[in-house]
Amino acid sequence: MGRLKKLRATNDAEFAVMVSDQYQGRGLGKELVLRLVEVGRAEKLSRLVGDILPENTAMQRTARAAGFRMWHVPSEEVVRVEREL
Numbered sequence: 001m002g003r004l005k006k007l008r009a010t011n012d013a014e015f016a017v018m019v020s021d022q023y024q025g026r027g028l029g030k031e032l033v034l035r036l037v038e039v040g041r042a043e044k045l046s047r048l049v050g051d052i053l054p055e056n057t058a059m060q061r062t063a064r065a066a067g068f069r070m071w072h073v074p075s076e077e078v079v080r081v082e083r084e085l
Helices: 028-044 056-067
Strands: 002-006 011-017 047-052 068-075 080-083
Touching: 002 028, 011 028, 011 068, 028 047, 028 056, 047 056, 056 080
Parallel strands: 011 047
Antiparallel strands: 002 011, 047 080, 068 080
8 A cells, every 4th residue: 555645735745655464575665655756746746755663674775765865763763754856
């Protein structure tokens, strides 16, 4: 499952991706993220943002490979990612 949620009063959207355990490791997460980037561009969004749990290193690698910047937010215990479109 992949989704975009437009953020109020901005031209940004938050993205989310979920792949069932039985389908992980097959490149589906990467494909979903890349397609969400395409949808965001088609919708003329400025930026995609998201939060990833620190222990989800596979999703962090996927986001990095898809061109997202990332940084750790210790106070929220997440890795924040963003990509300009």
